[in-house]
Amino acid sequence: GAGVSQTPSNKVTEKGKYVELRCDPISGHTALYWYRQSLGQGPEFLIYFQGTGAADDSGLPNDRFFAVRPEGSVSTLKIQRTERGDSAVYLCASSPTNYPDTQYFGPGTRLTVL
Amino acid sequence: AQRVTQPEKLLSVFKGAPVELKCNYSYSGSPELFWYVQYSRQRLQLLLRHISRESIKGFTADLNKGETSFHLKKPFAQEEDSAMYYCALSTNVNYGGSQGNLIFGKGTKLSVKP
Numbered sequence: 383g384a385g386v387s388q389t390p391s392n393k394v395t396e397k398g399k400y401v402e403l404r405c406d407p408i409s410g411h412t413a414l415y416w417y418r419q420s421l422g423q424g425p426e427f428l429i430y431f432q433g434t435g436a437a438d439d440s441g442l443p444n445d446r447f448f449a450v451r452p453e454g455s456v457s458t459l460k461i462q463r464t465e466r467g468d469s470a471v472y473l474c475a476s477s478p479t480n481y482p483d484t485q486y487f488g489p490g491t492r493l494t495v496l
Numbered sequence: 497a498q499r500v501t502q503p504e505k506l507l508s509v510f511k512g513a514p515v516e517l518k519c520n521y522s523y524s525g526s527p528e529l530f531w532y533v534q535y536s537r538q539r540l541q542l543l544l545r546h547i548s549r550e551s552i553k554g555f556t557a558d559l560n561k562g563e564t565s566f567h568l569k570k571p572f573a574q575e576e577d578s579a580m581y582y583c584a585l586s587t588n589v590n591y592g593g594s595q596g597n598l599i600f601g602k603g604t605k606l607s608v609k610p
Contacts, residue, residue, distance in 0.1 A: 415597055415598075422602065423603075424502075424582050425600045484545070485598065486542075487532075487540040487541065489539045
């Protein structure tokens with residue numbers, strides 16, 4: 383079956399611009415997670431959705447970052463006024479339920495801020 | 497603070513040699529621990545989790561609460577085991593943790609030489 387998909391696979395933008403990253407979870411998975419992976423680091427938690435609501439957004443680094451999941455399926459991570467330090471691979475994962483189910487990861491979106 | 501430590505960035509062994517990838521965690525509650533693997537040009541995927549006590553692709557990992565460790569072991573490494581390995585911790589919501597988000601170590605790159 384289809385796994386988690388993320389678009390775009392690569393995004394290059396200029397400092398100060400706005401970007402949106404999209405995640406399509408596995409059909410029927412209620413839990414959705416966003417992580418950020420910088421070079422040489424493990425994935426770092428950003429935000430977790432259970433259904434349509436953000437159950438935990440404690441990992442978002444600042445108010446430039448925001449994510450939505452309006453219909454409980456597709457999610458969009460939005461970054462305003464991008465900075466060079468935002469450059470990273472953004473990973474999305476979904477699981478059938480919440481803790482402690484296996485998380486299935488997407489291929490990631492590589493964001494480069496020039 | 498909740499933390500996962502993987503002390504080795506790179507581990508290089510010859511085919512047929514035993515492998516041990518180290519993982520230590522810091523968490524005061526009851527942890528759920530996982531090993532995720534990322535093969536070249538593939539997405540991050542679950543290798544094994546301690547609660548299932550399975551052996552996957554010949555790998556095993558035992559949770560040692562006294563030493564707060566969850567080392568990954570394989571008696572005879574194969575070339576196809578070459579990959580990036582991440583240890584991850586999921587905290588128990590009853591101890592104030594989040595519902596299922598993973599805390600990752602920085603990863604260990606395993607290289608198995610012929």
